[in-house]
Amino acid sequence: RKEVEQDPGPFNVPEGATVAFNCTYSNSASQSFFWYRQDCRKEPKLLMSVYSSGNEDGRFTAQLNRASQYISLLIRDSKLSDSATYLCVVSPSGTYKYIFGTGTRLKVLA
Amino acid sequence: DAGVIQSPRHEVTEMGQEVTLRCKPISGHDYLFWYRQTMMRGLELLIYFNNNVPIDDSGMPEDRFSAKMPNASFSTLKIQPSEPRDSAVYFCASSFGSGSSGAFFGQGTRLTVV
Numbered sequence: 001r002k003e004v005e006q007d008p009g010p011f012n013v014p015e016g017a018t019v020a021f022n023c024t025y026s027n028s029a030s031q032s033f034f035w036y037r038q039d040c041r042k043e044p045k046l047l048m049s050v051y052s053s054g055n056e057d058g059r060f061t062a063q064l065n066r067a068s069q070y071i072s073l074l075i076r077d078s079k080l081s082d083s084a085t086y087l088c089v090v091s092p093s094g095t096y097k098y099i100f101g102t103g104t105r106l107k108v109l110a
Numbered sequence: 111d112a113g114v115i116q117s118p119r120h121e122v123t124e125m126g127q128e129v130t131l132r133c134k135p136i137s138g139h140d141y142l143f144w145y146r147q148t149m150m151r152g153l154e155l156l157i158y159f160n161n162n163v164p165i166d167d168s169g170m171p172e173d174r175f176s177a178k179m180p181n182a183s184f185s186t187l188k189i190q191p192s193e194p195r196d197s198a199v200y201f202c203a204s205s206f207g208s209g210s211s212g213a214f215f216g217q218g219t220r221l222t223v224v
Contacts, residue, residue, distance in 0.1 A: 032210045043201060043215040044153070087153070091210070096141060097166060098203075098213050102152035 001026050004090050006101035014109050017078050021104045023088030024070045032091035033064055035073045037084045038103065044087055047073075078108045112136070114216035116202050122222045128190040131219045133202030134183055143203040143213055144177055144187050153201070159185065192223045 006023045013019045025033075033050035048055065050062040050071050061074040075082055088101040115134040123129050135142045143158040157167040162179045170177070174193070179185040189196055199220050203213040 034212050043217050046212040046214065049210075049212060089212075095166070096160065097155055097158050098143065098205075099155065100145075100153040 002101075003027060003092075003099045004088055004101035006088050006104045008102060008104060010105040010107050012107045012109055013078055015078060015080060017108075018074065018076045019078055019106065020072055020074045021086055021088075021106075022070050022072050023101050023104075024068075025088075025090045025099075026069070027090070027092045028066075028069060029093040030090045031093040033062075033071050034089040034091075034098070035060075035062055035071075036087040036089055036100070038087055039084050044100070047086070075106075078106075080108050080110060082106060083108045114202055114204055114214055116200075116216035116219050118219060119217065120220045120222075122224065123192055125193055125223055126191045127223075128188065129192045129196075129221060129223075131187040131200050131202075131221070133185045133187070133216060135185070135202070135204030136206075136214060137183070139204035139206045139214075140182075141205045141207075141213070142179060142185050143205070144185070145201040145203065145215075147199045147201060147218075156187070189221075192221075194223045197222050 035047040036044040037047045038044040050064050054063040059076045063072045085103040085105045087103045090099050117132045144156040145153050147153045156169045157177045159179045177187045199218045201218045203215045205213040
C-alpha cells in the first residue's frame with residue numbers, strides 16, 4: 001500500500017463549481033499535512049498546511065480526519081486559474097521528511 | 111529573498127556519462143531534500159539532509175546515485191554512469207524546522223539521458 005494515495009482524476013468542473021479532493025495516508029503516526037499545487041512543467045508550490053481543527057484560506061478549505069486517516073481539500077467558486085495538479089503531502093512523525101501523493105488533476109472549464 | 115536555486119535547468123547527456131545536479135537552498139533552512147519526478151512514479155524522495163548531514167538515503171535508487179552537502183548553502187546530486195531510465199525532473203527543496211512548515215522547491219532540472 002502506498003504511503004499517500006490520491007485519485008489521479010482528472011476532475012473536469014465548470015467555472016464557479018465547488019470541487020473536493022480526498023487523500024488517504026497509511027502511517028497513523030503522521031504529524032504534519034499539506035496541500036501543494038503543481039502547474040504543468042513547474043515545481044510544486046505550497047498551497048496550505050492542514051491543521052487538526054481544519055483551516056480555510058479564501059476559497060480553499062482543508063480538513064484532517066485522523067481517525068479515518070484522510071485529508072481533504074475543498075475549492076469553492078472554481079476559477080480557470082485553479083486548473084493544476086493538487087498534491088497531498090504527509091510528514092510522518094519523527095522523520096522530518098515530506099511524502100507526496102501522485103496528485104489529483106483538476107481542469108476548470110469555461 | 112531568493113528561493114531554492116537549481117542548476118542546470120535542462121541537461122541532455124549520453125548514456126554512461128556522469129551528471130551533476132546542483133542546488134542552493136534558501137538561506138537559514140536546515141533541511142534539504144532531493145526528489146525525482148516521473149509520470150509513472152510521481153514525486154519520489156531520494157535523500158534528505160539535516161544541517162548538512164544525510165539523514166535518510168533509502169530512496170536513492172542504486173549505487174550510481176550519490177548526494178553531498180559540503181556546506182549549508184550547497185548540495186549536489188551525482189549520477190555516474192547515467193542511464194536512459196534516469197530521465198526525469200529532479201527537484202531540490204529546503205525547509206526550516208521539524209516538518210511542520212512545508213518544503214519549498216527549486217524550479218527543477220529536467221534530465222534527459224539518450
